[in-house]
Amino acid sequence: MDNNKEKTIINWLTKQSKPFKYLLNISYIFNLLNIFISIIQSFLLSIHIDLFLHNKQQQQMFSFYTIFSLCFIIRSLISILINRCNYFYSKFIKLNIRNKILNNIIQTNNINNNIGCNTTIIIEQIESIQEYYNKYVPQLFISIIAPFIIIAIIFYINWISSIIIIIISIIIVLFINIIGHKVIDKNKQNFQILSYLSGLFLNRLKCIEIIRLFNFADIEIQKISKYIEKFRIKNMEILKIAFLTSAILEFFHSIAIAFIAMYFSFTYLHIINISLYKQNINIFHSFFILILVTEYFQYFNNLGILYHIKAKAVGAAELIIKLIDNNNVISHHKNILLFNQNNLLIYAKDLVVKDNIGNKIIGPLSFKIYIGQRIIITGPNGCGKSTLLNVILGFIPYEGILKINNINLKDLNINHWHHAISWVKQNPSLPAKTIKDNLFFHHNLNCIKINKIIKIIGIKDFADKLPNGLDTIINVQNTRLSIGQIQRIAIARALIKNSMLLLLDEPISNIDIISQTYIINALCNTSINTSIIITHNINKIKNANIIWFMNNKGKIIQTKII
Structure with a gap:
């Protein structure tokens, strides 16, 4: 799929969400709050580890546990609120799109044409659209903003660690872009086969009496089996790409952690003398950065998952747009009436x-x-x-x-x-x-x-x-x-x-x-x-x-x- 076509589809998806943007904004606010509490938790955990290893101020441990537990409870409550906002945001958009399609079909008197394919679009492919609004749209913003916040904090503490992360992040982004376009095309083909298969199956159910009467059962079973096999092959291709994406993201995540851990080890051994803005790196800095790096790459892993959700949604949206556009061509007839009905x-x-x-x-x-x-x-x-x-x-x-x-x-x-x-x-x-x-x-x-x-x-x-x-x-x-x-x-x-x-x-x-x-x-x-x-x-x-x-x-x- 070319970039212009994909941009057109994304713009269409964005346009559908405008009436319910307020729910998305609420979700963004809660997500930002969740990020800052997560960073505070990482900070407290690093202090706790530093104090524990140095046997310092053991009497303050209880207060750390209390604050840490409180942060955990607040994050859990915020996550529930985020999920509810995202659910209602995606649900309202899904129902709105579905109503548009149904009204469009009814207005154009196109109810009985390709009923199987239309049913697949109205039910199954709109569910893929809901997943796009429920997961991709809210989490994409956070998966972009959170790494910037984390990288800024790491850069403030130790600029070498941030440089390592940025280099590996660039490699990951390039990889996701390359894989993403292939996934979109695969999902489009998958949806087309599923749409045709559903239409074929539903139409054969409508004609079951004729199939029995003329003994066409074996022929029709072979035809349906052929498209089921095609659908299975396309699904496996998509799953292979998804597993490959996940494995490579985990690989780069491990590489980043390893490089940073090695850097800290060499610093402790005084083999590398590049210091922390004229300060020595201590246990607190090391653990805080490593915890933040883990959080950072978790958001990148989410980007890989989100890319697959986006690919499914773009493939589904393309078919929805085609259905609406085709019906609009039919419905764009003007109001000229056929007065002389005695002649033709x-x-x-x-x-x-x-x-x-x-x-x-x-x-x-x-x-x-x-x-x-x-x-x-x-x-x-x-x-x-x-x-x-x-x-x-x-x-x-x-x-x-x-x-x-x-x-x-x-x-x-x-x-x-x-x-x-x-x-x-x-x-x-x-x-x-x-x-x-x-x-x-x-x-x-x-x-x-x-x-x-x-x-x-x-x-x-x-x-x-x-x-x-x-x-x-x-x-x-x-x-x-x-x-x-x-x-x-x-x-x-x-x-x-x-x-x-x-x-x-x-x-x-x-x-x-x-x-x-x-x-x-x-x-x-x-x-x-x-x-x-x-x-x-x-x-x-x-x-x-x-x-x-x-x-x-x-x-x-x-x-x-x-």
């Missing part, structure tokens, strides 16, 4: 859709769709048929020109456009509790039309056999509808709606023969103005008058007029 012209020129990396998925496409045209789109799996449908729906950002009745889709009120069309996706779900509520979704609907459609599409036949007919609650009362029956209800709902455009994605795929027959019959015997149907079974859809053939490159290579 969809015009596209040099229409191109790209993925997040910039690779072309479909296009360039140029076409015109007029009112009364019933179009079938066919082609190999993965050629971009569903993607084209999602572009027309306004779910996916695109490049080029796409106009609805001479209005750019980007300028069109997307909710108004959705009210004017009907759409049934692959493997649809039913939003209402009962069959009747799914069909009679509006009070102003034509009941004669509804009864005609539910009879043609065969809903009446299977509904009469249910405990309460059309009022039967779906998936309750020991009632489970088949995939084909759900598909018939969803398509009936789309046909009942008075829409200017009907969009169907694989309406007769992966369902039983009886449901296929009813759906084909309904499409042939229902008045449909304009429709776009994606299917591989072009011979079964009899009411089409135009067929588009798409190739693997996402281009329309042939148009056949029937």
